Structure formats: C-alpha cells, structure tokens
Amino acid sequence: xxKIPSPCIGINPIKxxxxxxxxGLLKEIKNSLGVQTKIITVLNDIEFAYHExxxxxxxxxxxxxxxxxxxxxYLRVLAITDKDLFIPILTYVYxxxxxxxxxxxxxxxxxxxxxxxxxxxMKFSSRIIKEALHELGHTFGLTHCRDKRCIMHxxxxxxxxxxxxxxxxxxxxxxxxxxxx
Amino acid sequence: MNKTxxxxxxxxxxxxxxxxxxxxxxxxxxxxxxxxxxTVESGEKALEIISKESFDxxxxxxxxxxxxxxxxxxxxxxxxxxMPVVMITAYGSINTAxxxxxxxxxxxxxxxxxxxELSLLIEKILTSKARDLENLYLKETIKDRxxxxxxxxxxxxxxxxxxxxxxxxxxxxxxxITGETGTGKELVARAIHSHSQRREGPFVxxxxxxxxxxxxxxxxxxxxxxxxxxxxxxxxxxxxxxNGGTIFxxxxxxxxxxxxxxxxxxxxxxxFYRVGGSRPISLDCRVIAATNRDLKKAIREGIFREDLxxxxxxxxxxxxxxxxxxxxxxxxxxxxxxxxxxxxxxxxENISRDALDLMMxxxxxxxxxxxxxxxxxxxxxxxxxxxxPQDLPISVGESNKxxxxxxSTKLLPLKEIEKRYIKQVLxxxxxxxxxxxxxxxxxxxxxxxxxxxxxxxx
Ligand SMILES: [Zn+2]
Ligand SMILES: [Zn+2]
Numbered sequence: 001x002x003k004i005p006s007p008c009i010g011i012n013p014i015k016x017x018x019x020x021x022x023x024g025l026l027k028e029i030k031n032s033l034g035v036q037t038k039i040i041t042v043l044n045d046i047e048f049a050y051h052e053x054x055x056x057x058x059x060x061x062x063x064x065x066x067x068x069x070x071x072x073x074y075l076r077v078l079a080i081t082d083k084d085l086f087i088p089i090l091t092y093v094y095x096x097x098x099x100x101x102x103x104x105x106x107x108x109x110x111x112x113x114x115x116x117x118x119x120x121x122m123k124f125s126s127r128i129i130k131e132a133l134h135e136l137g138h139t140f141g142l143t144h145c146r147d148k149r150c151i152m153h154x155x156x157x158x159x160x161x162x163x164x165x166x167x168x169x170x171x172x173x174x175x176x177x178x179x180x181x
Numbered sequence: 182m183n184k185t186x187x188x189x190x191x192x193x194x195x196x197x198x199x200x201x202x203x204x205x206x207x208x209x210x211x212x213x214x215x216x217x218x219x220t221v222e223s224g225e226k227a228l229e230i231i232s233k234e235s236f237d238x239x240x241x242x243x244x245x246x247x248x249x250x251x252x253x254x255x256x257x258x259x260x261x262x263x264m265p266v267v268m269i270t271a272y273g274s275i276n277t278a279x280x281x282x283x284x285x286x287x288x289x290x291x292x293x294x295x296x297x298e299l300s301l302l303i304e305k306i307l308t309s310k311a312r313d314l315e316n317l318y319l320k321e322t323i324k325d326r327x328x329x330x331x332x333x334x335x336x337x338x339x340x341x342x343x344x345x346x347x348x349x350x351x352x353x354x355x356x357x358i359t360g361e362t363g364t365g366k367e368l369v370a371r372a373i374h375s376h377s378q379r380r381e382g383p384f385v386x387x388x389x390x391x392x393x394x395x396x397x398x399x400x401x402x403x404x405x406x407x408x409x410x411x412x413x414x415x416x417x418x419x420x421x422x423x424n425g426g427t428i429f430x431x432x433x434x435x436x437x438x439x440x441x442x443x444x445x446x447x448x449x450x451x452x453f454y455r456v457g458g459s460r461p462i463s464l465d466c467r468v469i470a471a472t473n474r475d476l477k478k479a480i481r482e483g484i485f486r487e488d489l490x491x492x493x494x495x496x497x498x499x500x501x502x503x504x505x506x507x508x509x510x511x512x513x514x515x516x517x518x519x520x521x522x523x524x525x526x527x528x529x530e531n532i533s534r535d536a537l538d539l540m541m542x543x544x545x546x547x548x549x550x551x552x553x554x555x556x557x558x559x560x561x562x563x564x565x566x567x568x569x570p571q572d573l574p575i576s577v578g579e580s581n582k583x584x585x586x587x588x589s590t591k592l593l594p595l596k597e598i599e600k601r602y603i604k605q606v607l608x609x610x611x612x613x614x615x616x617x618x619x620x621x622x623x624x625x626x627x628x629x630x631x632x633x634x635x636x637x638x639x
Contacts (some may be wrong), residue, residue: 060206087206091293099212112317143215146526158298171561177615
C-alpha cells in the first residue's frame with residue numbers, strides 16, 4: 001500500500017522561559033484539529049522584528065519570515081513567544097495569523113498567571129491552548145465568531161478568554177473540517 | 182420590486198490612510214473580524230469610491246496629503262450624510278479630532294488603538310445602524326399596512342385576505358381556509374381568533390391527519406375512564422379544551438368518514454360526548470377548518486361528505502400560493518432575515534440582488550414556510566453580512582421541474598426520493614460533505630456510502 005504522508009503542524013517555540021505547557025498544547029492541537037503536531041525550529045529568535053520605540057515585536061513581520069522559512073511539508077506553522085507583540089495600528093496583540101495562510105504566532109506575555117498556584121497555572125496553559133487554536137483557526141480561513149463560547153470568538157479581556165470553551169462551535173467546526181479534509 | 186429592499190448596503194468598511202503600513206495592519210485585523218475591507222490612500226480617492234459604492238463604516242485619517250481628513254469628512258457628509266465616519270488621529274492632533282466630531286464624525290481613535298476599544302467601537306456603530314434599519318422597517322410595515330397580526334404581505338390578493346379576516350372575525354360562523362401547504366393557514370386562523378370576541382379564550386389547533394381514527398376520536402372528544410383498553414384515566418378532548426375560544430381543525434380533508442359523520446352531528450347539535458361517555462357537553466367554541474385538498478373533488482370521489490363541507494364552508498378564505506404573489510417575496514424575505522439574524526445574533530443585514538433575483542424566479546412549492554426555512558438556513562450558513570445565491574438551498578433549474586417528463590406529477594419510490602434529495606443537498610452545498618451531512622442529519626461515512634450506492638456524481 002502506498003504511504004500517504006500525513007499532514008503536520010509545526011510548533012516553533014522561541015526562547016521560552018517557561019515551556020511546561022508545550023506537550024499539553026501539542027496534544028490539544030492534535031486532538032482538536034486531527035492533525036499531527038511536531039516541535040520544530042524555524043526561527044531561533046525574533047530580534048529582527050523588534051521595534052525600538054515601542055519595545056515590542058512586530059508580529060506581521062515575524063509571520064512573513066515564518067511563512068518563508070518553514071519547509072513545505074508542514075501544513076501550518078505556529079510560533080510561540082513570551083515577548084509582547086504588536087501590529088502598527090494596535091497597542092498590542094495576543095497573537096496574529098495569516099488569514100487563509102500558513103503562519104501564526106501567539107504570545108504568552110499577556111496571558112501570564114497572577115501567581116504560581118496550580119489553579120492559575122492551569123488557567124495559563126488553557127489560555128495558551130485557546131489562543132493557539134484561535135490563531136490556527138484564522139489560518140484555515142475562519143473569522144471571528146459571535147458565539148461567546150466558541151474558540152473563534154474575539155475576546156476583549158482575559159476574563160472572556162477564560163470563559164470561552166476550548167472548542168469550535170458547530171459552524172466554525174464545519175467550515176474548519178471542510179478545509180481540513 | 183419592493184422599494185425598501187433597494188439601496189441597502191453590505192457590511193463593508195473603508196479605510197482611508199496615506200500610510201501603507203497602517204492601511205495594511207488595520208485591514209488585516211478587520212478581515213479577521215469577518216468584515217470586507219476596501220482601502221484607499223487619499224481623500225480624493227475616498228470621495229471617488231464613496232460616490233459609487235456604499236460602506237457601513239469609514240475609518241478616516243486626519244492627516245492626509247492633498248485634501249485633508251477634515252475636508253474629506255465634510256465632503257463625505259455631503260454625499261452620504263448617514264455613513265458613520267471614525268477619525269484616526271495621531272497624538273498631536275487631538276484638537277483636530279474634536280473639531281471633526283463637531284463636523285459629524287461619530288468618534289475618533291488615537292493611534293495606536295487599544296484592540297478592545299476598536300472592537301467595542303465597531304460593534305457599537307454597527308449595532309446601532311442595524312437597530313435604525315429595524316426601526317425603519319417596523320415603521321414602514323405599519324405605515325404601508327403590510328402587516329396583519331402575524332401575517333405579512335403587500336400584494337393585492339393578500340390585502341383582500343386581510344379584509345376578509347377583518348370582516349369574518351367578529352362573526353361566530355365557521356370558516357374554511359384553503360390553500361397549499363406552507364401558505365399560512367394557521368396564521369390566518371389565529372388572526373381570526375385574535376380579532377374575534379373569543380380572543381381572550383384559548384386557541385386550540387389539531388392536525389386531523391396526525392392520528393389514526395380511534396386516537397383522533399379521543400383527541401377531539403376526549404374519553405371517559407375505561408372507554409377503551411388504554412383509557413386508564415378520564416381525559417378532556419380538544420373541543421373541551423377550546424371552551425370559550427377557537428378550535429382549529431387543520432388538514433380537515435384527512436378526517437376519516439366516520440369522524441366526518443361525528444363532526445357533522447356536533448356542528449348541527451352543538452353538543453358532543455366524550456368517548457364512552459353519556460353526558461352531553463355543549464360546544465362552546467368557534468370552529469375554523471383548513472385544508473390543502475380540493476374538497477369539491479374529494480366530494481365527487483366520495484371521500485368527503487358534502488353536508489359537512491357546507492357546514493364548514495359557511496365563509497371561505499383562499500390563500501394564494503407564494504408564486505402567485507411574488508411581490509411579497511422581498512418583504513417576507515426581509516422579515517425573516519431580521520427575525521433570524523436577531524435570533525442567531527449574526528450580523529446578516531441584507532440579501533444580495535442576485536440572491537433576491539433567484540428567489541423571485543423560483544416557484545416555492547413549499548410556499549412561505551419554504552421561504553422561511555430557506556432564509557433561516559441562509560442566515561446560519563452566511564459568513565458575511567449579506568445573503569448570496571449560494572447560501573440559498575434552492576436552485577431554479579432543478580426545483581422548478583416538479584412534473585415528470587410526461588407532464589404528470591409522478592409518485593416516486595422512497596429510494597428514488599432519497600437519492601434525488603441527497604443529490605440536491607450536495608449540489609446546493611457545492612458538494613460540501615460536512616455541511617451536507619449536517620443538513621441531512623446523517624454522519625459523513627453514511628453520506629459517503631449513499632453517494633456510492635446511488636452513484637451520485639459532482
Ligand atoms: Zn482572532
Ligand atoms: Zn464559532
């Protein structure tokens with residue numbers, strides 16, 4: 001029988017101080033999207049995207065580099081940084097993705113827990129999972145969803161992030177599965 | 182065509198800024214929000230496009246080469262005074278932003294914006310716009326007298342129906358409503374009830390085709406304890422429940438011959454008995470019946486009693502099929518659009534011209550109910566703010582051919598119907614397997630099996 005290469009999403013952690021959530025994240029992405037996940041190193045650092053005046057990193061530039069450098073065999077690439085990200089028109093972003101494209105990035109910078117209690121740490125890793133799936137959703141062409149419980153809902157506050165589920169709603173899921181088939 | 186369906190806009194946002202990087206980053210952000218975005222780099226270009234196309238919202242930079250933001254704003258307000266404009270301003274030019282507010286900008290944002298502030302502002306502007314539209318719509322429906330109770334229509338023949346309802350409602354007489362399925366017979370019955378002297382009483386509906394004869398008897402007349410094997414308790418029937426109000430006998434043409442006889446007696450004597458009972462109960466409700474059958478033909482065929490027909494048909498109202506009152510389609514479509522976009526909390530605000538054209542040529546065999554279902558589904562599927570032809574579960578070439586090749590309506594085996602329906606759903610969803618399986622209520626593997634079984638091809 002002919003072996004069909006299974007599609008894979010590359011996860012690129014960039015100099016994370018805390019990477020305890022990584023294995024859990026890989027598993028969640030695999031379960032939610034039904035696609036293999038693998039840790040890869042496309043970018044070692046993101047200093048090229050640093051903005052002196054703002055002291056932040058320009059996420060759109062990083063996405064361009066990710067897209068350019070990630071080998072074709074990867075269906076998507078998701079970078080994770082703990083640096084604060086921005087796009088020129090906004091003061092900050094939790095993450096960014098190429099709509100219907102290949103690259104996405106999330107920052108853990110503003111998702112940090114208030115303390116190191118197990119409960120707060122759980123919240124922290126769950127926020128990362130939600131943001132990661134949200135940005136990957138954009139790469140599959142999904143736009144923001146009005147259903148507050150859906151992963152594709154745009155959250156204005158961390159509280160809203162904590163309140164939404166780690167799930168795509170019926171319609172986002174349908175559209176996503178069509179892209180994935 | 183209905184005037185109110187025109188000059189409606191699709192939820193689009195125009196960005197006017199001379200800096201490419203600002204245009205691109207704002208456009209990118211808003212696209213992920215699901216909006217459709219147009220960007221231009223100057224006031225001149227903005228005015229040019231605004232005079233040709235319509236937008237729900239404009240982001241306008243205050244500092245522009247050529248004519249500046251303030252002047253552009255004034256000109257936009259001359260061309261389209263109702264179009265909301267949000268000024269984009271840098272830290273140094275807040276005074277100018279305040280001036281812009283006086284000139285009619287709805288708000289201003291200081292670069293760079295807080296992401297939550299931006300999303301709140303857009304939501305506020307777009308919902309208030311949707312609310313304005315809805316208010317306008319309500320006022321129009323009242324003004325044009327196109328609404329009667331829960332019925333909506335502006336066509337001449339339906340206006341005639343409204344008049345009949347008003348005339349017959351205050352009388353006590355029996356009414357027979359005829360019309361194809363989905364034309365709104367029950368809504369007419371309810372409208373008669375709510376304009377009658379019995380409006381404070383109950384409205385009880387029963388589908389005469391829904392039960393086998395014995396059950397039907399006990400549904401309508403009720404039964405005494407022990408009247409038949411399963412009658413463990415005494416039970417009141419629909420005629421009793423409708424006491425003081427109206428009973429609506431839907432699909433009255435489906436009544437068995439025996440039930441027709443029973444009913445005739447009830448209508449003549451104004452009394453009835455529970456099944457197994459001997460105490461007469463007096464009939465104190467108005468009777469409204471409806472049918473999609475040709476009862477006169479049924480009489481000729483000997484399956485419907487002529488005497489019952491004349492008892493029911495004291496006053497008759499015929500509802501025309503939707504294809505005979507196509508001028509109501511835009512109005513109804515818009516009504517259902519409002520209803521469902523509100524219920525699903527989605528910002529679907531209008532129907533594209535193409536989609537409306539498709540609705541106008543389609544012949545709607547399922548009438549208003551089919552239209553309602555089509556819009557509900559379209560609102561759910563629709564990703565933008567506008568319903569497009571591909572969102573509608575109808576296609577004219579196929580569905581209008583309701584007759585067989587010999588011109589007669591053929592009765593088909595269930596398998597053939599299943600095959601055709603699956604094919605239709607697949608075609609309507611452009612062979613989107615996930616969506617089709619959800620529409621059909623079966624899982625994907627079952628759908629694949631059926632596609633294989635029936636040898637369906639894209
Ligand atoms: Zn997003
Ligand atoms: Zn969703």
